[in-house]
Amino acid sequence: MQNPAILNHQVMIRRNGPQKWENIHVTVDLPLEDLIDIDNSNAQGIQLDTFGVLNQTSKDINDLIQEAKTKKKQIKAIGSGWALSKIQVTDHYLLNTKLLNKYFEVDDQFFHNDYPEDKRKYLVLAQCGISVGELNVYLELPKVADQVPRSLKTAGIGAGQTIVGAVSGNTHGANIF
Ligand SMILES: Cc1cc2nc3c(=O)[nH]c(=O)nc-3n(C[C@H](O)[C@H](O)[C@H](O)COP(=O)(O)OP(=O)(O)OC[C@H]3O[C@@H](n4cnc5c(N)ncnc54)[C@H](O)[C@@H]3O)c2cc1C
Numbered sequence: 001m002q003n004p005a006i007l008n009h010q011v012m013i014r015r016n017g018p019q020k021w022e023n024i025h026v027t028v029d030l031p032l033e034d035l036i037d038i039d040n041s042n043a044q045g046i047q048l049d050t051f052g053v054l055n056q057t058s059k060d061i062n063d064l065i066q067e068a069k070t071k072k073k074q075i076k077a078i079g080s081g082w083a084l085s086k087i088q089v090t091d092h093y094l095l096n097t098k099l100l101n102k103y104f105e106v107d108d109q110f111f112h113n114d115y116p117e118d119k120r121k122y123l124v125l126a127q128c129g130i131s132v133g134e135l136n137v138y139l140e141l142p143k144v145a146d147q148v149p150r151s152l153k154t155a156g157i158g159a160g161q162t163i164v165g166a167v168s169g170n171t172h173g174a175n176i177f
Contacts, residue, residue, distance in 0.1 A: 080162050
């Protein structure tokens, strides 16, 4: 059970202030008003292996969006910063989500009745900042005796991009054969 006192303030946010930011390939650089980390390891008082961390994350991001709205600031999220174009940038608030890299198994109680029983063992809930490489390492190692090794259905040449970055951005070669 999540401690309600924790949810009342932003515990996972770290404000790094104004600075110059460059993407990994240095095709984009710009001054930011604030580079903001949201970091699982800041989540004191929350058990990181429970859904409490997801509640706190949502709450902290929501607070940040409200602040940006009030102050009329743009806010954008980044994953690994691999995109070559300017899709992830803003002069105002850049939210680094790379440190949200937890994964969770899903208990039977959370499945809809129609979700096929034989597919339930494959489902994993992952936070947005987990990289393709990190997630594949987790999936490959069985967690319980009868767990089959799992993997993403496809992967690229590089595995450092985040799951959400890959879904939102300019991936290539991501066909499922
Ligand atoms: C060297 C290199 C090798 C690559 N190799 C491959 C490959 O082998 N296969 C392949 O498919 N692709 C490859 N790519 C492309 C890569 O998958 C994309 O650039 C991908 O978008 C990068 O993910 P990212 O985590 O770095 O996202 P970012 O570049 O940080 O962001 C990309 C987009 O996602 C959005 N975003 C990121 N995180 C969040 C979030 N938490 N919430 C909301 N929006 C978010 C950003 O705002 C932005 O619009 C490669 C790129 C490079 C530079």
